[in-house]
Amino acid sequence: MRWLVALDESECSERIIGWMRAFPHAKQTVVTVVHVLAPLEVPESIGVSGQQLLLQQQSAMVEALLDRVRRLLEESFADVEVIVRDGVPSSEILQVIQERRPDLVVSGMQGLYRSPGFTIGGVAQRLLSYAPCSLMLVPGRVQAGGGLRIMLATDGSEDAQRAAGVVAGLPGIREVTIVSVVRPLGAEKAVLERFQPEESRRMEAAFLRQRRAEARKAIAGCEGLLRDASITVRARVIAGHPAEAIVRAARRDAADLLVVGSRGLTGVKAAALGSVSQAVAQLAPCPVLIVKP
Template identity: 30%
Template sequence: MIVVGVDGLRPGVLAVEWAAREAVVRAVPLRLVNVVPAWCLHDGPTGAVADIGAWMRNGGKSALAEAAAAARRVVGTVAVETSLLGGDPRRELIEVSEDADLLVVGDSGMGALRGLLVGSVALGVAGHAHCDVVVVRASAAGPRPEVVVGVDGSAAQTAVLDFAFREAAVRDAELRAVTAWNWRDPLGGPEASERALAEALAGRREIFPDVRVRTEVVEGSPVDVLRHAAAQAGLLVVGSRGRGVLAGMVLGSVSQALLHVAPCPLVVVRGR
């Protein structure tokens, strides 16, 4: 099942459309979730407060109906379920992600503050969800059916590459595996990075023989290198915690920065 956070804003609609296509590719149902304050779903308040609660409930139901219609416009065969939940959007989405294969949100998030590059909901679920998370930015995906994956030699690299190869296979897309390096890199210079990248990809080339793979080792910061590499791509895949992340951090600095600047839908692979 793919769960989508619905907020009625344009990035949220784009997230629904992206998730609908993905649900058909994966042959799984789509669950659309809107979250309102918990008190809106309970009887008790009267007068103006009750009117506000009814307005928020109706707004949530309307956003869900519009999202379901958008999903069916994109892919008429997708199975769609809608849920209106009460509570904190981050907490509720994290809870429903326990039973999901993928959690998809827009970059504005539900209740995002004006001026933020990415909403607090997107940041929150990317760091705590029980499944992999996709953040769909308001900017359209690139024209090429290409999947870009960041390879960093971290412990999470296996899950990241597995996800990227599977996505490239089902999309019939080229996979572009990118490693960034600089002179302070403990793995060594570009030659050592190239060897490490080749070793990371070796076994998967046999498992996915039809996936076209292109490799790049580029000098620079991982954020800048991956942002540039994904400028025309359809999907960018990274791990939730990179190499050398500080103990206690729930989201690595690279994945956190890319939530703000990725030029295409960003997958943060969390694993189970």
């Protein structure tokens, strides 16, 4: 396995490193740390010598940060590579992803959908849309420790099955809660209202029974994969709009990690269509692992 982690000088990066060290991984996992020196807005009034001093201070600070990061990660991972680039963070990180082709990219998600800029949140937003591999987003606050409480969301799709397979392959996982969402009626509701009230209620109940049956079937499909891996499985059918319901369940259960599958769309298609996985990443109170094809 090869992981790539994007860091900046923020406190969020400290939490990412702590989370990575605690997250279950194979001993042979190799990590590439990427840090991009974004252009500084240096006022001309400080003069050439002042500008040079400021840039030297930035380089020294980054060098000290990356030396510390390397030492910490080398305690948990087989090999650690550090890459420093100059330029726009999101563009440079995506370039390194193309060069190194990691299995998983780890980034912060603080400020995920705020205005664009040279922030780790802006990077996360671009990674969601353009990264061709699985992505783990870590919020500003995490509780990293032993015995992760994982929540896996499934809709019965191949993407969800793939995500379940990834969870089953994580070393040391003992318990997973699988959730599947029963969506409320949308356009169907407007059509049913044209019938007599009693007939409308009967048909609405039939719609919801069918959706609950599909949710139970989706859960069963993931349960087999996880139980084959000797993982204790809990399951629950929940109701609501998918992203909101999943995040609400994760918050209620105090999940340490949310895992969702993704169709792996990138670029314009991802931005135009949106997805449950992107909405979950925006709302989640805990780290989110988005498993792409």
